[in-house]
Amino acid sequence: MKTTGPLPGPCGLCGARNGVRTTSEGWRCAACGWRYGDVPDPELPLPRIDVVYYVRFDTRVKIGTSRAPRQRLASIRHDELLAFERGGRDVEQRRHREFAAEREGGEWFTLSVPLTAHIRRLQAEGEPWQLYARWLSEALS
Structure with a gap:
C-alpha cells in the first residue's frame, strides 16, 4: 500500500518535503526517490551526472x-x-x-x-x- 504526504523532515539529498510511503520501504522522497533517513557518505565523492x-x-x-x-x-x-x-x-x-x-x-x-x-x-x-x-x-x- 502506498501513502503520499509530507516527509517527516526534508529529504537528505534534495531538500524536498513530499514523499511516498510504502509498507516495505518506508518513506521515499517524491521528487528524487531518495529513501528518507539515508545519508550520502560525505567521505565519498558524489557520482558524476552530466x-x-x-x-x-x-x-x-x-x-x-x-x-x-x-x-x-x-x-x-x-x-x-x-x-x-x-x-x-x-x-x-x-x-x-x-x-x-x-x-x-x-x-x-x-x-x-x-x-x-x-x-x-x-x-x-x-x-x-x-x-x-x-x-x-x-x-x-
Whole structure:
C-alpha cells in the first residue's frame, strides 16, 4: 500500500518535503526517490551526472553541458533555467547539430519554434533540479 504526504523532515539529498510511503520501504522522497533517513557518505565523492542545460537570456537559448550544473549556471548570465537533459558532450553536440539553423554564435541559439518544442518535451519530464536530484539518487542507489 502506498501513502503520499509530507516527509517527516526534508529529504537528505534534495531538500524536498513530499514523499511516498510504502509498507516495505518506508518513506521515499517524491521528487528524487531518495529513501528518507539515508545519508550520502560525505567521505565519498558524489557520482558524476552530466547534464545538457538550456538557459534563456532574452530571446536566446544557450545549450551547454556540465557535470557541476549549479556552479556552471552561477557563472552564466541568464534569465531562466529552462530544462536539463541527461547526457554529456555527445548529446550537447547532437542538439547543436539539430538546431544549427538557429545558431547565433557559439552555444547560443534563437528561441525558435522547433527549439521551444524540444524544450517543452524536456520540461514535461519534470522540473530541472528535481530531475537532477532524481538522477543523483539513482546513481547513489
